[in-house]
Amino acid sequence: MTGIRLPQATLLRHALIFLPLALLLLALTYVVDAFTDYNIAGIAIFAIAAAGLTILTGINGQLSLGHGALMAVGAYTTSLLLKGQPQFPFLLTLLASIVTAGLAGGIIGVAAARLRGPYLAGATLSLAVGLPQIAIHFGGLLGGNQGLNVAPPAAPAALGGDFPQERWLAWIAIVAAMITLFLLANLVRGGTGRTLRAVHDNETAARLAGIDVARVQVTAFVISAACAGLSGSLFAYWVGITAPTGFGLQLSLQLLSAIVIGGLGSLWGAVWGSIILVLLPVWTSGLASNLNLSSDITNNLPLAVYGAVLIFAMVVLPRGIQGTATSLFGGARQLYLKRRLNQQTVEVES
Amino acid sequence: MRTFLILTVDGVTNGFVYAVVALALVMIWRATRVVNYAQGAMAMFTTYIALFAITHGVTYWLAFVIALGAGFLIGAGVERVLVRPVESRPPLNVVILTLGLLIFLEALAPMLFGGQVKSFPAPFSRNDLTIGTTQLYVSPFDIFVVGAVLLTMVALLLFFQRTTIGLRMRAAAFGPEIARLLGVRVGRMLALGWGLAALLGAMAGLLIAPAIFLYPNNMDEILVFGFTGAVLGGLDSPVGAVVGALLVGLGLSYVGGYAGSDLETMGGLIILIAVLMVRPQGLFAARRQREA
Numbered sequence: 001m002t003g004i005r006l007p008q009a010t011l012l013r014h015a016l017i018f019l020p021l022a023l024l025l026l027a028l029t030y031v032v033d034a035f036t037d038y039n040i041a042g043i044a045i046f047a048i049a050a051a052g053l054t055i056l057t058g059i060n061g062q063l064s065l066g067h068g069a070l071m072a073v074g075a076y077t078t079s080l081l082l083k084g085q086p087q088f089p090f091l092l093t094l095l096a097s098i099v100t101a102g103l104a105g106g107i108i109g110v111a112a113a114r115l116r117g118p119y120l121a122g123a124t125l126s127l128a129v130g131l132p133q134i135a136i137h138f139g140g141l142l143g144g145n146q147g148l149n150v151a152p153p154a155a156p157a158a159l160g161g162d163f164p165q166e167r168w169l170a171w172i173a174i175v176a177a178m179i180t181l182f183l184l185a186n187l188v189r190g191g192t193g194r195t196l197r198a199v200h201d202n203e204t205a206a207r208l209a210g211i212d213v214a215r216v217q218v219t220a221f222v223i224s225a226a227c228a229g230l231s232g233s234l235f236a237y238w239v240g241i242t243a244p245t246g247f248g249l250q251l252s253l254q255l256l257s258a259i260v261i262g263g264l265g266s267l268w269g270a271v272w273g274s275i276i277l278v279l280l281p282v283w284t285s286g287l288a289s290n291l292n293l294s295s296d297i298t299n300n301l302p303l304a305v306y307g308a309v310l311i312f313a314m315v316v317l318p319r320g321i322q323g324t325a326t327s328l329f330g331g332a333r334q335l336y337l338k339r340r341l342n343q344q345t346v347e348v349e350s
Numbered sequence: 351m352r353t354f355l356i357l358t359v360d361g362v363t364n365g366f367v368y369a370v371v372a373l374a375l376v377m378i379w380r381a382t383r384v385v386n387y388a389q390g391a392m393a394m395f396t397t398y399i400a401l402f403a404i405t406h407g408v409t410y411w412l413a414f415v416i417a418l419g420a421g422f423l424i425g426a427g428v429e430r431v432l433v434r435p436v437e438s439r440p441p442l443n444v445v446i447l448t449l450g451l452l453i454f455l456e457a458l459a460p461m462l463f464g465g466q467v468k469s470f471p472a473p474f475s476r477n478d479l480t481i482g483t484t485q486l487y488v489s490p491f492d493i494f495v496v497g498a499v500l501l502t503m504v505a506l507l508l509f510f511q512r513t514t515i516g517l518r519m520r521a522a523a524f525g526p527e528i529a530r531l532l533g534v535r536v537g538r539m540l541a542l543g544w545g546l547a548a549l550l551g552a553m554a555g556l557l558i559a560p561a562i563f564l565y566p567n568n569m570d571e572i573l574v575f576g577f578t579g580a581v582l583g584g585l586d587s588p589v590g591a592v593v594g595a596l597l598v599g600l601g602l603s604y605v606g607g608y609a610g611s612d613l614e615t616m617g618g619l620i621i622l623i624a625v626l627m628v629r630p631q632g633l634f635a636a637r638r639q640r641e642a
Contacts, residue, residue, distance in 0.1 A: 063442065111623055114630045118385050121445070122581035123622055129574045130619035137612040249570055253449050260446045296465045300457040300566075307454025311432060314447040318439045 010189045014182055022178040029170045037166035038238075042278040043271075044173035045234045048180045050258045050270035050277075052227025055184060057256065058265035059193065060220035061200030062112060066124035068251030069131035070108075070225045072244075074101040074232025076135065079148035079242040090153050094176070097233035098226045105225020109218035128252040132244035147243025150236045173234055180227060185267055187223070196220055254306075261313045263322025272321040280306055356487050357607040358600065363492045364575075365599020366499040367558045371576025372583065372591035373506070374550040379585050381523040381543040384433065384444045388451035390573030392428075392548050393555030395455050396421040397564055398463045400556060401470055410473045417552050425548020426541045433544070434537070456566045465566065470559035495557050502553065503592065506546075519543055571615065575602065578622050583634045590634025597621070 007013050029037050049071055056062050074097035081088045081096060108127065112120055135142040142148065155168035187193055198206040199216045207213050236242045254277055262273030281302035288301040317324050371389060378386045400417035404410060428451065436443050474490035510516040521529040522539035530536050554576070555569060562568050579598040583590025598618060605617030625633065 057442070063445070111627060115626055116630070117441075118379070118585055119581055119626060119630060119632070121385065122577050123619075123626060126574055126578055126615070126619040126622050129571060130615040130617075133612050133615045137610060137616075249574075250453075253453065257446050257449055257453075260442060264440070264442060297461045299465065300461050303453055303457035304461065307450045307452070307457060310450025311447055311454065314439075314443045314450065315432065315435050318436070318443055 010186055014185050014189075018178050018182045018185075022174060025174045025178075026171060029167045029174075034164055034166040037164065037170040039278055039282060041166065041170040041173040041234075041238055043274050044170070044177035045231050045238055046255070046258065046274035046277055047177045047271045048234070049228045049231035049255055050262070050274050051177075051181055051184050051267050052224040052231070053255055054259050054265065054267055054270045055188070055196065055227070056220050056224035058259055058269070059188060059200060060196045060217065062217060062220060063117070063121050063256075064112075064124045064224070064252075065121050065256060066108075066127035066131070066252050067224070067228050067255045068247045068249070068253075069127045070101050070105060070228035071232030071235060071251065071255075072132055072135075072242075072247035073104045073225075074098070074229030075236040075242045075247070076142060076148075076232075077101070077229070078233040078236045079150050080142070082150055083148055086151065094230060094233050097229040099229070101229020101232065102222050102226035105221045105223075105228070106218060108225070109221025112221060113214040113217040124252075125249075128249050132247045135244045143243065145244065147241045147246070149241055150239075152237055152240060169238060173238070176230060176234060180230065181267055181271070184223075184227075188267065192219070257310050261310060261317075261320055263320030263324070263326075266320075266322040266326075269320050269322035276309070280309065352487075353607060357603045359487050359492065360607075361600035361603030362596065363495050363599075364558075364603065365579075365596035366496050367554050368572065368576045368579050368599050369592045369595035370499055370502065370550050370554040370557070371572055372580040372595040373503070373588055374547040374554070375577055375580045376583075376585060376588055376591040377543055377547040377550070379580070381519070381540055382429075382433065382437065383441070384448070385577070386544075386547070387445065387448040387573070388428070388455065389547070389551045389576075390555075390569030391452040391455040391567075392421065392424055393551040393572075394564070394566065394569040395459055396424065396548075396552040397470065397555040397559050398459050401468060401564060402463060404471065410471060414473075414556060417556055418549050421548040421550075421552025422545040425551075426545035428548070429541045429544035434540075459566045467563050467565045470556075470564045472560035476560065491560065498553070498557065502550070506588075515539075515542070574615075575599070575618060578618050582622065582625050582632055584632025587632075587634040590632060594633060 007016065025040070029040060032040070049067060053064060053067050056064055077097040077100045078093040081093050108124075111123065115123055135147075136144050139145075152165055152169060153172060155163040155165070159168070188196075195206070195211050195216050196219075198209065198211060199213050203213055206216075235246075239246060258273030258277045259270050260273070261276060262271065263269030284302040284305045285298065288298040293301075313320070319327065371393075374389055375385060378384055378389075396417040399420045400413040403413040403416050408416070432447060432451070433444060436447050472491045474494050476489045476491045478489050479486045510520060518529070518534045519539045519542060521532070522534050522536040523543070526536045529539075554572065558572055559568070562572075575598050576595060579595030580591045582594030582597060583592070584594075585591075598621065601621045602614050602618055606614040609617070
């Protein structure tokens with residue numbers, strides 16, 4: 001049970017986890033087919049937004065039912081930049097999306113810092129429903145219902161001319177997700193993470209300890225929105241089109257459900273949730289089309305299964321995948337340590 | 351002036367439907383401290399049941415009653431089977447549970463009843479009334495909607511204020527522990543509350559369907575507007591819910607009429623944020639509410 005000892009320094013330890021993991025995932029994209037590469041990119045993109053939401057809802061305790069709208073801000077920023085100048089540098093579109101979504105998050109965060117519980121839920125819910133309508137109202141600029149087309153990023157020539165589009169997108173998404181998770185993991189372990197948690201656990205105590213609660217809450221919103229912006233920008237490249245229907249209420253609800261099903265408050269939980277979010281519909285729609293059912297059933301079965309899984313998970317796995325795994329593993333570890341201690345005591349006595 | 355009148359009538363009629371949804375949400379919130387996000391989806395489902403009955407030869411009024419009954423059973427069933435085991439868990443779990451139910455029902459409905467948009471019959475004409483040559487901007491169906499909602503509200507008020515079961519339900523919501531000591535079957539009262547709330551939701555679904563048509567997520571926006579109304583009113587106050595929902599109905603109607611219909615939902619957001627910035631606990635919350 002002693003196993004490998006990871007270094008104590010947070011930065012180094014996280015680097016030792018994330019670097020090999022990123023390399024492993026990049027290698028994985030060579031083994032699988034293009035469709036799976038596409039799905040891997042999707043998982044990584046959703047993991048970025050879900051990880052950001054974990055900071056806000058899981059760790060800071062602010063419920064957001066409107067994170068899809070913040071992803072829309074990022075996606076529209078990227079799409080607009082590319083509409084104005086198709087040759088706009090790829091990295092700069094990501095950066096611009098992070099900045100605009102972060103700004104939007106700051107504005108929402110200032111309002112949200114005054115609201116609690118269901119009032120915050122109501123405000124963010126109407127954000128999820130209201131914001132995409134702007135794209136329809138300003139149809140001339142934002143493309144209306146048809147949306148704006150986004151050309152997928154081209155793989156650099158150095159990788160060879162026949163490097164698959166999907167694999168390049170998966171690479172970008174994996175690298176972006178790993179960097180985001182690495183930064184967020186450091187943040188959560190550090191002082192910022194402690195203040196975020198302190199505000200969640202007991203606001204009055206946090207205030208007494210000298211924490212500016214409102215400022216911390218706005219900070220959480222900005223960080224979380226910046227992640228949503230990055231995710232939204234990549235989402236635009238991934239889907240190839242940015243339209244209001246892509247950022248409906250469903251998206252916001254799926255993000256929230258992903259982090260709860262994965263295990264609220266854990267960054268790994270956000271990853272598990274994103275895997276379920278992307279792969280469950282793929283599996284169920286594959287199953288449904290194999291069964292030769294009517295289109296009404298085939299089209300809706302994935303969502304029905306997703307809804308059922310959510311309900312089932314809340315009744316059976318209340319702490320999500322990560323929480324359940326941790327407590328199972330932790331329980332086993334504790335049992336082992338206790339046994340060993342008992343044995344040692346017996347040895348000493350004899 | 352003419353536009354203003356039309357928009358006002360529209361706003362009031364819609365506001366009354368939102369008020370029903372808002373009341374249903376407030377009822378569940380007061381009883382179990384849960385916001386039932388599946389309220390709209392449950393209403394959509396019972397409207398499909400009503401339409402199914404109508405297309406199989408049942409009269410509108412019988413179908414109306416069937417839908418209300420189905421709503422009651424679904425609501426009570428959801429509380430008993432799904433919500434109760436999750437009640438003692440972190441509050442977010444119940445939120446996700448009702449969201450899961452929302453997604454599930456919106457996928458189940460097209461699987462059972464077909465996914466295409468359907469029209470839903472109105473029991474009265476939806477054309478405006480005229481007296482002599484003056485047009486009144488009010489249709490018989492509008493009058494029916496407002497009348498039905500007002501009647502329901504009075505019935506609810508009498509039920510909660512004048513009957514023993516109503517008293518028990520209030521006691522169970524106000525102080526479950528003490529109510530239990532006094533012999534109130536709290537669990538049953540909660541199921542009853544969810545059932546009644548879902549019945550209200552079913553009614554809202556039936557009243558709005560002729561105007562917005564019937565499709566799997568036709569109630570999404572209605573739920574958001576009803577919720578906005580309830581939050582405006584303070585979530586704990588039935589009167590507040592009705593006033594809030596009417597405000598939302600009127601506000602949306604004016605925004606939609608004067609600024610463009612695609613800005614309606616944005617208008618709802620702005621109204622909500624504006625009010626909450628001044629009164630973070632809603633308009634009608636007298637004391638500081640328990641934080642959820």
